[in-house]
Amino acid sequence: MNKKLVNAVGVTMLAGAFLLVSHASATEEYDVKAFGPKNPIVWDKPVKVVFEHRVHTDNAGLECSSCHGDIFAMQRGVAIQTSQLTMASLAEGQFCGVCHDGDTAFASDTNCSACHIVPDDPIVWIKPAKAVVFYHKIHTDEYGLDCDSCHNDAFAMKKGLAENSDNFTMKALYNGHYCGKCHDGETAFASNTLCNTCHIGVKGYNRMMGGVPHADKKSGH
Ligand code: HEC
Ligand code: HEC
Ligand code: HEC
Ligand code: HEC
Ligand code: HEC
Ligand code: HEC
Structure with a gap:
């Protein structure tokens, strides 16, 4: 076999192996059953807030049942439709405020930018x-x-x-x-x-x- 061809095959095989590996790790990376939905929950009324499941399940080690049951429905949009999802209700210990009270997790009247998204447009x-x-x-x-x-x-x-x-x-x-x-x-x-x-x-x-x-x-x- 000529050297150029060997190299080309080698490179192709390497590239193939790399694709396989990266594909495997990409599917491994997110386990919906263990971590909850992958796409963040985003609220836009009246201001933009983002909730990430993985931060709470994988990183903080919470069970699904610590939120799904009393605090949140397992359905996007329910909390916001109650019109009760506000900073005031968080401060009173509802919704995110059940945990974000400065004790279980950082208080909801601190660290605003952890939950809120900075507007892009001037x-x-x-x-x-x-x-x-x-x-x-x-x-x-x-x-x-x-x-x-x-x-x-x-x-x-x-x-x-x-x-x-x-x-x-x-x-x-x-x-x-x-x-x-x-x-x-x-x-x-x-x-x-x-x-x-x-x-x-x-x-x-x-x-x-x-x-x-x-x-x-x-x-x-
Ligand atoms: C720290 C709180 C918290 C934990 C823990 C949590 N969730 Fe959620 N989940 C939420 C919130 C908040 C929503 C959105 C509810 C709303 O909009 O009213 C939600 C929504 C959902 C939805 C609906 C998503 C959609 O697109 O309609 C599913 C499914 C879900 N969660 C599954 C899970 C599973 C599975 C686990 C455990 C692996 C889990 N959740 C753990 C807070 C949590
Ligand atoms: C633990 C998450 C969290 C933190 C921390 C947080 N917020 Fe919020 N904020 C929310 C949620 C959830 C809503 C209600 C949903 C929406 O407006 O999209 C909200 C709504 C608001 C609103 C709309 C009006 C109202 O009163 O509900 C304002 C203004 C606001 N936040 C300002 C702040 C400021 C300022 C800080 C920091 C001092 C802060 N937030 C920290 C989650 C948070
Ligand atoms: C069942 C308890 C619980 C509830 C309910 C809860 N959180 Fe959390 N949250 C935690 C814990 C525990 C941590 C990790 C410890 C910390 O950061 O203080 C955390 C961390 C976070 C972080 C930090 C993420 C990071 O990158 O470090 C954000 C942002 C956040 N939560 C947003 C929210 C929002 C928004 C809600 C409501 C929709 C919510 N959480 C409801 C327990 C909770
Ligand atoms: C240096 C000052 C400053 C800081 C810091 C700041 N803002 Fe603002 N923000 C403004 C001003 C000024 C306005 C416009 C108010 C007006 O027109 O009356 C505004 C408006 C907004 C609006 C409404 C925009 C719209 O298009 O309707 C949102 C949402 C907002 N800020 C979110 C945030 C969030 C989230 C943070 C933190 C991550 C933040 N801001 C930090 C000054 C600031
Ligand atoms: C909470 C404090 C705070 C408020 C309120 C604030 N600024 Fe600033 N601003 C800063 C700081 C700090 C800097 C950076 C230091 C400096 O340039 O002197 C800055 C820098 C700037 C710059 C220079 C940006 C660059 O290119 O580096 C502009 C322009 C500006 N601010 C406009 C505004 C306008 C307009 C408002 C009111 C709508 C405003 N700021 C309100 C703190 C603030
Ligand atoms: C830190 C930001 C900032 C700087 C620096 C600044 N302005 Fe302003 N200016 C504003 C804002 C905000 C308004 C109100 C919004 C508008 O008029 O569009 C305003 C309004 C005005 C107005 C109309 C209202 C009034 O007070 O009569 C004039 C005139 C004006 N500025 C002149 C100036 C001049 C001259 C300078 C420099 C010596 C200057 N400004 C520097 C932010 C700034």
Whole structure:
């Protein structure tokens, strides 16, 4: 056999063996009966929360029956439909709060980002000044702030509330409200400096929204 062919066969066999191995470990990796459903349970009302079975069964060693019975139905969507699944009920020791009480597991009024997902999309305000932009990930991932450093003291965990307040102005920021809670020259750069890091202006807004808005194009007639 010529050497090139031997090599080619060898490589093919290796690749075949690798595929077999990786296939086997991929099927081995997740055992639904032992760990519960693989896909995370996601709630989106009113804010995004993720629940992972495996963290609780495989990692924390809980039995299915420690939740399925009294606390949760074995069916997605039941808890949220009761309208009782809120931070307040967790704090009263219901749902996740049966265990997330600071004793059995970390308390539900700490470690917000363990359960809550950081929003991807930037928040953009166009009132009163067009436009100001806020990026979650810069604050949470890059600067390590947990959700409760802004929610619900400086901002509600809901888009639009600040913008609809007459008080959402530079004066309020200078007085330590909203972004000014931190952007005071000590915790973060002061609000009376670097205007353009927060203000992207009309041009920046149009660029962000993907070019010239419809209304502007038609403004000729
Ligand atoms: C720490 C709590 C907890 C444990 C332990 C747990 N589950 Fe769950 N399970 C949940 C929650 C929460 C839901 C979603 C309920 C809801 O949306 O109302 C759920 C939902 C389910 C669902 C429905 C999923 C769907 O897509 O409809 C199945 C099936 C399930 N669990 C199986 C299991 C099995 C099997 C085990 C044990 C290996 C287990 N669970 C252990 C909390 C738990
Ligand atoms: C153990 C998990 C868990 C932790 C930790 C947690 N939350 Fe929640 N949170 C939930 C669940 C579950 C809901 C209700 C379902 C939904 O809104 O999607 C919720 C809902 C909310 C809501 C919607 C309104 C309300 O009151 O229910 C806000 C706001 C909120 N959480 C803020 C926070 C903040 C701030 C922290 C940290 C101080 C935090 N959460 C920590 C699980 C958690
Ligand atoms: C039966 C008890 C129990 C219930 C109910 C429960 N948990 Fe947990 N959870 C635990 C334990 C135990 C741990 C591991 C110890 C710890 O992290 O404090 C844990 C850990 C976690 C973690 C940390 C994951 C990580 O990566 O370390 C998250 C997030 C979480 N739980 C979310 C939830 C949410 C959301 C709910 C409600 C839908 C919930 N849990 C309900 C017992 C529970
Ligand atoms: C830390 C972020 C931030 C910085 C820095 C900042 N602003 Fe603002 N500014 C805001 C926010 C948030 C609003 C309110 C939302 C909106 O108007 O779109 C606002 C609103 C305004 C407004 C309209 C409301 C009012 O107070 O009259 C003006 C004008 C303004 N900024 C000018 C400036 C100037 C000039 C600078 C620099 C000296 C500056 N801003 C720096 C975040 C910032
Ligand atoms: C540095 C401040 C800051 C931090 C930290 C922060 N947020 Fe926010 N968040 C905001 C601001 C500002 C808004 C917009 C409020 C408004 O428009 O009134 C907002 C809005 C939201 C909204 C509503 C968005 C929408 O599109 O409706 C959600 C959900 C949210 N935050 C979740 C989180 C979660 C989860 C964390 C932690 C992982 C977090 N935030 C950390 C400042 C922050
Ligand atoms: C809980 C504290 C806190 C709040 C509230 C806060 N920020 Fe920040 N922000 C920081 C910290 C810390 C940094 C990083 C240090 C610095 O740049 O001075 C930062 C950095 C930034 C940056 C620079 C990002 C980069 O590219 O590095 C911008 C822009 C910004 N914030 C905008 C805002 C706006 C707009 C608001 C209000 C909607 C806001 N921040 C509210 C703490 C905060």
